[in-house]
Amino acid sequence: MSTCSHRWSMTDICSGYLVVEGCPHCGGRSSFFSTAPVPPIDEYREGAHYWEYLGSFQAVRFNLRCDQCERVVLLDDMMGLMLSTCDDPACKVGGLVRSSGRHTSVYVALCADTTHTTGKCVSDEGIAALSEYFNQNLKGGRKRIVVVPCKMCSRVDNCKGIVIADAGLTEFY
């Protein structure tokens, strides 16, 4: 176990597109990060799934590196962050939002497979490092950020929240 009181910085910052796909057969959602100049929109079969392009957003991905012990926490399993406004009484995230104080904001770290058909989500190590990183940079003592994995949502695709994403910036209206 590390005894370092980590001081995190963002590292490996990379701009690209968050591409969201859906499978019409199972209703599953999947997303991936692409650094291609134009977001890929191909449909393809993968096992029982047939993934169709649903949309894309300009996005950024990064890892966290401790300036003191040089430990790097990879966040390649995180596709985005969502400020939760969930009011579902059956949802643990909604419960956390309700029980948190006025100055606490709950952010959901979204993984690639928000339907969790693979059982995977953003790692515990990643969630802990994200929480530490965003809280260490707050000014003053009023505000607090809580980061939770999207597997904590009862149904993340229906969860109420505001995803931090640059939607529509490459489209004409």
Next chain:
Amino acid sequence: MKISEIVAKTGLESLNQFEDDEITGVYISDMVSDIITGAKAGNVLLTLQTHKSLIAAVNLVDVGMVVFVKGKKPAEDVLELATKASVPLFSTPLDTWPFAIKLADLGLR
């Protein structure tokens, strides 16, 4: 420099209540993915964007105040979200560059 001093010296219109916190720098961006990686706590953010995703981003990195340029103003639900998150919002009729020059003249970088 305190928010109130910036407001008084640049003629900003306040859009919600604010605590008179210290502003320590300037960041200019219209992309939320850029804001969460580039803006620092205590920055004044100059932007054209007035949507909820912007509030989610600036709250996460504790931006000190947001200035909407070119007279832009957010919708009521965005104002509500910002007020709940204690994010001070302001509007200026100026474009980004002339307003950035004003801030630079005040010594903010």
